[in-house]
Amino acid sequence: MLIAGLAIPIGEVLPALAAGAALAALGYFHGLSRLKNAESRRRLRHEDLEWADTVFSSALMAAALMTFVLQAFKIPSGSMEKTLLIGDQLFVSKFLYGTKIPLTDRRILPVRSVRRGDILVFRFPTEDVDSIHCGTREYGNDLIKRVIGLPGETVEVREGRVLINGKPLGDEPYAQWVGEYRQPKSDRAKELSPAQYQQIWQDRGLEDELGGVERDYFGPVTVPPNSYFMMGDNRDRSCDSRYWGPVPMSYVKGRAWFIYWPPSRLGPL
Numbered sequence: 001m002l003i004a005g006l007a008i009p010i011g012e013v014l015p016a017l018a019a020g021a022a023l024a025a026l027g028y029f030h031g032l033s034r035l036k037n038a039e040s041r042r043r044l045r046h047e048d049l050e051w052a053d054t055v056f057s058s059a060l061m062a063a064a065l066m067t068f069v070l071q072a073f074k075i076p077s078g079s080m081e082k083t084l085l086i087g088d089q090l091f092v093s094k095f096l097y098g099t100k101i102p103l104t105d106r107r108i109l110p111v112r113s114v115r116r117g118d119i120l121v122f123r124f125p126t127e128d129v130d131s132i133h134c135g136t137r138e139y140g141n142d143l144i145k146r147v148i149g150l151p152g153e154t155v156e157v158r159e160g161r162v163l164i165n166g167k168p169l170g171d172e173p174y175a176q177w178v179g180e181y182r183q184p185k186s187d188r189a190k191e192l193s194p195a196q197y198q199q200i201w202q203d204r205g206l207e208d209e210l211g212g213v214e215r216d217y218f219g220p221v222t223v224p225p226n227s228y229f230m231m232g233d234n235r236d237r238s239c240d241s242r243y244w245g246p247v248p249m250s251y252v253k254g255r256a257w258f259i260y261w262p263p264s265r266l267g268p269l
Contacts, residue, residue, distance in 0.1 A: 069095055071254065073121055073144065079232035079239070080144060083119070083174050083269070089261035090269070092121045094254040105250040114228060114249070118147045119256040119269055122230075125247045126204055133207060134239035144256060145240050145247075146174070149229030157218035157242065160235060166220075178236040185217035186210050198222060204245040218242045228252075 075088040097114060098107030114120070124138040131139060149155035154165050159182045162169040188210045189197065200209050201221050207213055215236065223229050227246035232238025241247065259265045
């Protein structure tokens with residue numbers, strides 16, 4: 001996929017921990033059945049129960065850590081180059097913007113709010129299972145992009161360069177472009193009124209409406225309340241908010257924080 005960040009979900013970690021605990025229990029009872037001496041059995045039972053308690057406590061701590069504090073992600077594509085490279089593995093802070101209460105969109109105890117330039121991991125912002133964007137069905141995937149537009153701001157792209165509220169965004173040392181060619185604004189986009197363009201974009205139908213994408217000439221659109229305009233650093237090879245609309249805060253999982261693999265790339269973001 002062009003733009004997805006691959007999460008290591010807790011649903012895959014907990015079964016592995018449970019399987020390990022089950023194997024340990026089988027080994028324990030097998031060893032117990034072979035002991036004849038009652039005192040040896042008692043000693044083994046006491047020591048192994050302590051060990052099992054440690055394993056169980058560690059599993060709970062790992063689950064809590066992945067649910068509320070950190071989560072690991074792997075970068076499978078080049079949409080965030082050169083900031084993030086294919087194969088980079090990183091930790092995502094899940095508490096910076098507030099710990100999300102499970103099964104709700106509510107967050108508590110935020111350290112700070114989202115800022116322009118933050119690199120976020122978020123769930124693809126649609127509930128339409130069959131939606132296609134950039135030739136791919138992204139429903140349910142986790143993506144990673146940089147915050148460009150904040151709630152209430154007007155975002156526009158001209159000749160591949162970003163304008164915020166009508167003014168150039170300015171120096172973007174992280175951004176890169178593949179070549180000099182700039183894709184012209186489509187005739188269909190020119191026919192739409194600003195209100196029509198805005199609504200179609202918010203409804204995530206701009207790509208279908210225009211019969212393509214507005215990579216280098218986009219907008220202007222206004223970012224809805226409590227939502228963000230996201231873009232990849234590799235501007236010519238990123239499927240982002242230009243294509244599939246704004247990202248509500250309720251879809252945000254956290255901020256990319258620290259690259260832990262490979263060792264040559266070790267460091268904070």
